[in-house]
Amino acid sequence: MNEQNKKPKEAGAARPSPAAGTDAKKSRQSASKKQARDLAAQRRNTREKKRELSRINNALKKEPKRKRRDSAVGKGIVSPLVKTMIYLAVVVVISIFLGFYLISVANDLFAFVKSDEEVVVTVPENATIEDVSTLLHDNGLIRYPALFRLYAKLKKDNGNFIPGEYTVKASMNYDLLRNAFKYKYTRTIVRLTIPEGYTCDDIIDLFVSKGVSSREEFIQAINHADFSEFAFVRALDENPDPDRHYRLEGYLYPDTYEFYSDASAAQCLYKLLENFNKKFKDVYYERCNALGLTVDEVITIASYVQSEAYYLEEYERVASVFYNRLNSPAAFPFLESDATAAYAVQLKEGKRPETVTPETLKVDSPYNTYLHEGLSPGAISNPGYDAIVTALYPAATPYYYFYTNSNKTTVFSATLWEHQAAIAADQNRLPQS
Secondary structure (H helix, E strand, O other): OHHHHHHHHHHOOOOOOHHHHHHHHHHHHHHHHHHHHHHHHHHHHHHHHHHHHHHHHHHHHHHHHHHHHHHHHHHHHHHHHHHHHHHHHHHHHHHHHHHHHHHHHHHHHHOOOOOOOEEEEEEOOOOOHHHHHHHHHHOOOOOOHHHHHHHHHHOOOOOOOOOEEEEEEOOOOHHHHHHHOOOOOOOOEEEEEOOOOOOHHHHHHHHHHOOOOOHHHHHHHHHHOOOOOOHHHHHHHHOOOOOOOOOOOOOOOOOEEEEEOOOOHHHHHHHHHHHHHHHOOHHHHHHHHHHOOOHHHHHHHHHHHHHHOOOHHHHHHHHHHHHHHHOOOOOOOOOOOHHHHHHHHHHHHOOOOOOOOOOHHHOOOOOOOOOOOOOOOOOOOOOOHHHHHHHHOOOOOOOOEEEEOOOOOEEEEOOHHHHHHHHHHOOOOOOOO
16 A cells, blocks of 8 residues: 555655756756847947948948049149139130220320210410319320320320310310310311222322311321221232322212311221222122122223223223233233323322323333233322222123223224224224233
């Protein structure tokens, strides 16, 4: 019975002993420590991942900075070019400004292109150069009073102005303005008519005879004054011919004009050139191109027509003879215009011959088309509108010769034989072509 009782005890659940309880407690503590170690390891892993992410983010943040440095390097390369361009732009702007300033100063000093409006000014008692310069500036007559004073000083002008009321114009140059208040100034208007076919010398004599300017001033202005605002003058200045006697010959448009007696030569010439510019329309420039000629060449032919023909109805045929000869240089190298020989004499002797003689045709001059081939270095007179249009639109004829009878009518011929017969019929023995 004791053995039996023992067996159920062995088969039943064993009651933990005190030692076993202690082991269980240790086991739980061990599990808890392991769990703590695992949690710590997990935290370390998390921290490592965060540090790795932080390093990646820092690397990404640094990349744009490198780009900015690269960009800065690029800017360092471009910067000198930009600086150079800015420098050049500043130089150009300064040059343009300086050019305009110099032109303005010259115009104020010499009154090339200024208003003709009259202004009444009152000069006070004991007025000095400083007073007058201020007075002129305040009334819009000059732009640079300091320049006026300097100019007066260089001219050794001590003033001595007469007090009173004066009528003056901005178109008066510094010399005229300085002297305007030294005596009671009265302006007179000069009216003159320039006939068609007048030469520069004829026009100069006409102006001088009316008391306007001087011959020397006109010659200087004709050959050297700045009239570059006109396209036809610019073309002459760009391609100057050393054999040309008067630069503006051919462009001093014949018409009736009014001038002040104290007008400068440049002011007078400007009016004539401005009139030519109005008459010579854009379509005429196009026509010159179609003819294969320059404006100056057409004006030169027009001056031949003006000087050779007496009657308007003959202009087109006279022009055709010159064109036919120019288009046949092998057969007709010389234009043989009597008027060019007469012009050559006028340049040499100061007077145009009344009649053309065999001696006239031998005058050695670049303008004499009996001795020099092709057109002369420039016009031989200042043609009118009809002669200019005729030179632009000549008639189509077979003529290579013309002869002016003693009754001033013109005979046209296609052959030398016909030409000689016309001369014989008029009993006028000129050298044969």
